[in-house]
Amino acid sequence: MxxxxxxxxxxxxxxxxxxxxxxxxxxxxxxxxxxxxxxxxxxxxxxxxxxxxxxxxxxxxxxxxxxxxxxxxxxxxxxxxxxxxxxxxxxxxxxxxxxxxxxxxxxxxxxxxxxxxxxxxxxxxxxxxxxxxxxxxxxxxxxxxxxxxxxVTPAEVRRYFKDMPEDSLPWISDQVEVQIITQQPRIPQEEIERVKAELRDYTDRVNNGESSFSTLAILYSEDPGSARYGGEMDYVGRGELDPAFANVAFSLTDPKKISKVVESEYGFHIIQLVDKRGDKVKVRHILRKPKLAQADIDTTMVRMDSIAEDIRKEKYSFEEAATFLSDDKDSRNNRGLMTNVKFDQSVGDQIRTSRFQLQELPAEVAKVVSTMKTGEISNPFLMVNSKGKEVCAVVKLKTHIKAHRASMSEDFQVLKDVVxxxxxxxxxxxxxxxxxxxxxxxxxxxxxxxxxxxxxxxx
CATH class of the missing domain: 1.10.4030 (Triger factor/SurA peptide-binding fold)
Incomplete structure (x- = not known):
């Protein structure tokens, strides 16, 4: 072996x-x-x-x-x-x-x-x-x-593959480039107030000695990464947190106090300080997410269907719609083009590419894209975004790169990874x-x- x-x-x-x-x-x-x-x-x-x-x-x-x-x-x-x-x-x-x-x-x-x-x-x-x-x-x-x-330098990559037979070059699986537009269904104010009231009730129960913060986090927090540990997170720097969450977390000074309700991109939280160490903080939190009503989802799906149809009729381009109508911050400034972030050991840092293998896409996106032709606009569908929220989306299959033998001009990064x-x-x-x-x-x-x-x- x-x-x-x-x-x-x-x-x-x-x-x-x-x-x-x-x-x-x-x-x-x-x-x-x-x-x-x-x-x-x-x-x-x-x-x-x-x-x-x-x-x-x-x-x-x-x-x-x-x-x-x-x-x-x-x-x-x-x-x-x-x-x-x-x-x-x-x-x-x-x-x-x-x-x-x-x-x-x-x-x-x-x-x-x-x-x-x-x-x-x-x-x-x-x-x-x-x-x-x-x-x-x-x-x-x-x-x-x-x-x-x-x-690894480009010259080293070229030397390594210079005399290699074509049938010995790495095989590149199908790859796609996908553009996306998302919109989050409207959440009624009464639902937001309901979630805030829940969190304030948790705070009262801890302050009255009826329960511990950790127990309530295990029972009710909707953050799967921390709930099972009583809501406790590891030491993190300010830049690793949602800005609104970080502002509150780093302002806490008394471990016995619980923060007011704070809204982040993930939902609504209450936070309790565990410890501070230099420029890092250790906290526990409870996350609650407002629930979407089916009527609000349906309304957003109809709106997204109209956007997709207007793009097909060339009233405006997908790129224009993504820039001005999409809620997706990660792709909006890139004219809707989704970005695949990977860690590249050759440079010791993350690299960004627009190419995905289907399994690297969010599951809901991959399921839709797998049946599409290049240039096609999808019907609207429901998906969970990177913040764990349900959103309505339409996608465009911008490019489909079929499986092939790697070439220096088209697949340099793959060949570099081999070396x-x-x-x-x-x-x-x-x-x-x-x-x-x-x-x-x-x-x-x-x-x-x-x-x-x-x-x-x-x-």
């Missing part, structure tokens, strides 16, 4: 690390023993058996050789994280953890069955899952740090070999008779 695939397996194990820990403690598991020691970290037979049970059919080679080596590689990264004091934010872990926990619950059939199978409470399962995902993110951060200084990945792989490969030389490694008898990718495990 080549390095790329082996590292891929390493991260599969990390992504599914919770299952390895859970299976390791299953009553049906084998008698445990330490089989490898890397630095001051042990690799258990149960870890290997759990991974083999989950992924054995997908592993090319002897699983009792491949799996321990991948686990050992993880230990090297985690040891480096300790040396470099690498930390990850809990907020990165939380959302991912819930998605994976839900997957486990679905496999088991219910929360009760999951608890019964593992002989643990949901709280204990969450704690183990949190630690496993924390390791995953830590390893990712170490890898990023190790390769952060790698840069970048190759250079990163080479650096990580060399780092592992160097790390082996300076790390204490012990392999129990019977576990070292393998054709390892990195022979340096045996000293």
């Amino acid at each position: 080549n390095l790329f695939k082996k590292l891929l397996y390493a991260f599969v194990f990390l992504f599914e690390g919770i299952q390895m820990h859970l299976f390791a403690q299953s009553p049906n598991n084998v008698v445990d023993e330490v089989i490898w020691v890397v630095g001051d970290e042990a690799i258990l037979r149960s870890d290997v058996e759990a991974a083999r049970m989950d992924f054995g059919a997908n592993i090319s080679g002897n699983p009792y050789c491949v799996i321990p080596e991948q686990l050992a590689i993880q230990k090297l990264f985690l040891h480096q994280a300790q040396l470099d004091s690498v930390e990850v934010e809990n907020s990165q872990i939380s959302a991912n953890m819930e998605a994976r926990l839900n997957e486990l619950i679905m496999r088991a059939g219910s929360k009760e069955k999951l608890e019964e199978y593992y002989h643990k409470t949901m709280t204990q399962i969450r704690e183990m899952m949190f630690e496993s995902l924390k390791e995953q993110y830590t390893v990712q951060r170490v890898r990023e740090n190790l390769t952060s200084d790698i840069k 970048m990945a190759k250079l990163q792989e080479q650096k990580i490969n060399q780092w592992i070999k160097d790390k082996q030389k300076s790390t204490y490694i012990r392999i129990n008898e019977g576990w070292g008779d393998c054709d390892f990718e990195y022979p340096g495990w045996i000293k």
Whole structure:
């Protein structure tokens, strides 16, 4: 198995690390023993058996050789994280953890069955899952740090692909460029007042000692990222928050006080200070969103249908309608063109492109666009925008780039990513070999008779 695939397996194990820990403690598991020691970290037979049970059919080679080596590689990264004091934010872990926990619950059939199978409470399962995902993110951060200084120039990309046969060039999937116009249905003032009254009632209940802010957030907040943690967010800077929310959050000085109701792009909030640290603040909040009435949705859909029809009749262009009629701030100033924001490791920053693969678009947009022809204007449809609000939308399929072999003129970024990945792989490969030389490694008898990718495990 080549390095790329082996590292891929390493991260599969990390992504599914919770299952390895859970299976390791299953009553049906084998008698445990330490089989490898890397630095001051042990690799258990149960870890290997759990991974083999989950992924054995997908592993090319002897699983009792491949799996321990991948686990050992993880230990090297985690040891480096300790040396470099690498930390990850809990907020990165939380959302991912819930998605994976839900997957486990679905496999088991219910929360009760999951608890019964593992002989643990949901709280204990969450704690183990949190630690496993924390390791995953830590390893990712170490890898990023190790390769952060790698840069790729256009000349290097051209040299790399200069003599490569055309049928060896990367295959580019279908891509689209999409323009969008959205309008949010009108929310009656009485609905807004209802939501504000709810939030003021929560404040009174906390002040009267009837309930805690955290309990109310768990029960009622409509922010899925923080509600399950009592509304608590990680330390954030002012620029990371909605401006209206930030103004209130950073003005709080007493953790016992609750803010007045504040409106943001996401809805209405009450906020409570947890702590301040330098130019960052840690708060908990409760988010409530006014509900849309079907009549107001229908009215907006009719209006959007008229806009789409006027564009088809060329009374004005899609670009003009997007600029002057759309509520979508992200695309309005770009004449309606949607922007795909990605992180580019070659420059260490985000890049913006107008091209999307269908799966990268919002689900509702992708469903509509998949049936359209280039230049076509859609009928109005309902979707959830990036702020979690329901809006009515029409889209135009501006461009459809059919699947093709990559070319330097049309797909430079894709080719650049290929070269970048190759250079990163080479650096990580060399780092592992160097790390082996300076790390204490012990392999129990019977576990070292393998054709390892990195022979340096045996000293």
